[in-house]
Amino acid sequence: MSGRTGGRPELVIFDCDGVLIDSEPISLARLTENLQRIGVPIDLDTVARRFTGTSMTSIMAHIATDYGVPTPEGFVDAVRADTLRAFDAELQAIAGVAAVLETMPDRRCVASSSDPQRLRHALALTGLLRHFDGHVFSATMVSRGKPFPDLFLYAAAQMGVAPEACVVIEDSVPGVTAARAAGIPALGFCGGGHWSHDRAGADLLAAGAVRVFDEFADLPHLLGTWDPESR
Numbered sequence: 001m002s003g004r005t006g007g008r009p010e011l012v013i014f015d016c017d018g019v020l021i022d023s024e025p026i027s028l029a030r031l032t033e034n035l036q037r038i039g040v041p042i043d044l045d046t047v048a049r050r051f052t053g054t055s056m057t058s059i060m061a062h063i064a065t066d067y068g069v070p071t072p073e074g075f076v077d078a079v080r081a082d083t084l085r086a087f088d089a090e091l092q093a094i095a096g097v098a099a100v101l102e103t104m105p106d107r108r109c110v111a112s113s114s115d116p117q118r119l120r121h122a123l124a125l126t127g128l129l130r131h132f133d134g135h136v137f138s139a140t141m142v143s144r145g146k147p148f149p150d151l152f153l154y155a156a157a158q159m160g161v162a163p164e165a166c167v168v169i170e171d172s173v174p175g176v177t178a179a180r181a182a183g184i185p186a187l188g189f190c191g192g193g194h195w196s197h198d199r200a201g202a203d204l205l206a207a208g209a210v211r212v213f214d215e216f217a218d219l220p221h222l223l224g225t226w227d228p229e230s231r
Helices: 022-039 044-051 056-067 073-090 097-103 116-125 150-159 173-181 201-205 216-225
Strands: 011-014 107-111 136-138 166-170 187-188 210-211
Touching: 011 116, 011 150, 022 044, 022 073, 056 073, 073 116, 097 173, 097 216, 107 116, 107 150, 116 136, 136 173, 150 166, 150 173, 166 173, 173 187, 173 201, 187 216, 210 216
Parallel strands: 011 107, 011 166, 107 136, 166 187, 187 210
Antiparallel strands: none
């Protein structure tokens, strides 16, 4: 397994939702409506604050614990199907992503809390799947999702790169927390539709992101010049 040999990382690990695709406003709205449908007294702001970047398994465990509402049979599949229908009508790539992926020389993969079907559907729908050469990893492939480090460690191992030689691009506090726990520096992205409240990315910096950015065109420069040991 290779390790860092210079300042530029050997592998860029992208989260998907809110980083590559502007999906969070869509998926959080669909999740909120479906939770309300089964009797969970929760609003969109609470869902966004508590569950952005979190797997459905973890979300439903929290719902059962905090609200006393067990997961009805078929509920998770129904939410996924509802979200995919909304994606078909509304989903777009984050502005500037395609142009950056087209030209950046770095090895890259995706590591996301989303299930594999949703991941590939969303990336194909937005024309981004081809940029990852099949290297798309889901939290369903590990025992614990974010904020635990398992998914990022799994992705790095599958790509044959030491964690310290990687960088993670994340838009959520659980994602940045997971990267730090894995020993991987994180760049925080706060340019998605759900980050309009805080373009400075204060929450991501507080969670341990090395730097934050809100324009994808800035990523190549950050990868080439940043020092993961300092802010």
